[in-house]
Amino acid sequence: MMKKIQGGIFSSILCGALSTMVLPGCTGNRSAEGSRLSVDSIPMDTTVYLDASNPKAPKCQIKINFKYLRSAEANDSLTEVINKVLEEAFSSAHAGAASPQAFVSAIKESLASDYLKDVQKNYETDVKNGMKADEIPDWYNYEYEINSELTEGKDSIWNYSVTTFQYTGGAHPSSWGHWVNVDARNGRELTKEKVFRKGTDEDICKLIFVRLLEEANRKLETDTLTCLEGLNQMGILLDTDLYVPDNFRIGKDGVTFLYNQYDIAPRPMGQFELTVPYEEINTYLIKK
Incomplete structure (x- = not known):
């Protein structure tokens, strides 16, 4: 699917099928006769191009893998509370979206927009001034990758880890982790x-x-x-x-x-x- 954004070309692939791991005995879940939880995943692989007509033009690669809880019950308020904590850990600026899919989409749109704001005018100026394809500096190419893992910890505790990798034109790429623990009984984050x-x-x-x-x-x-x-x-x-x-x-x-x-x-x-x-x-x- 191709969509124009602020003069750039935005190509995105959102996996419609969710990757699911069923946890029948996890973290305070009831038996098969009652409520069951699963860890669902929304993977997304997106590329933002500065110039669709030039295959050698700079681009930004965005990869996201957001994991969250899904309950078999339609109105599981506790799971909603836990997922809100997970969203805050994954990207606090976009937490509170209407759905996990909307949450991931908002992150994608934000990163894509930031990339175009950062480099598109400079790139267009360089091209206008005669810059050739083999002269394009590497710093015009950005890369973001945000992954998460949701696993069972001790007793009734969820362990959530978010790993972020990014290259935004500096001397080196940067990466960092953000970990949270959530009490499965009440959905509260367990801080220090x-x-x-x-x-x-x-x-x-x-x-x-x-x-x-x-x-x-x-x-x-x-x-x-x-x-x-x-x-x-x-x-x-x-x-x-x-x-x-x-x-x-x-x-x-x-x-x-x-x-x-x-x-x-x-x-x-x-x-x-x-x-x-x-x-x-x-x-x-x-x-x-």
Whole structure:
């Protein structure tokens, strides 16, 4: 389907069939005789072209995969509440759309519009001034990819992770993760304040630090990092102290903490996912 947008050409493919994973025993669901939930997915692969008549013209690739809950019951208010939290985590600027499909479409339209606003006038000026196809700089080509995963965590908790990759003409592409945990019993997001006991950050950081040393040694293919000084020499925790991040997952075997690129280490080291088992961290968790 081809649609003109602000002088550009917009080609989009929205998968009509939803990818579905049925979870008959998940997170407080009732048995087959009662309500059942499934994790549905809306994948979208879209390309925005600056000039449809020129196959070598710059373009923006947009890939989206939004996962959310679907209930077998027509009026399941709890599932609606949970999905609202998932939308906020995936793209807060577009949350509250009439349907999951409309939500994904709104994100697509927004990214496409932003791309054309950013580069189209400059491109048209360059072409008018005689720029040839083999002279087009790479920074005219943008790329966005937003993926999500929705899985069962500990007890009655949903784990939701959103991973965003984007290249918008800079020296390097950027990527980051955003994690939330949702109480399946009431649909509320479980923030740090609701999960970890007040005043325990220092103790939790000591547990995280042990895993950080292990992971840093693994990434660097060494076993010589044993202290903060060694990490500092590698650029880790050089400009910040270790802290309990907002991104964490209350998993089945432990609590995993996510540090994105640049949070605690230089870009080449990527992100860190550090899991502390429950037998070590339980004492610092707020009991339900």
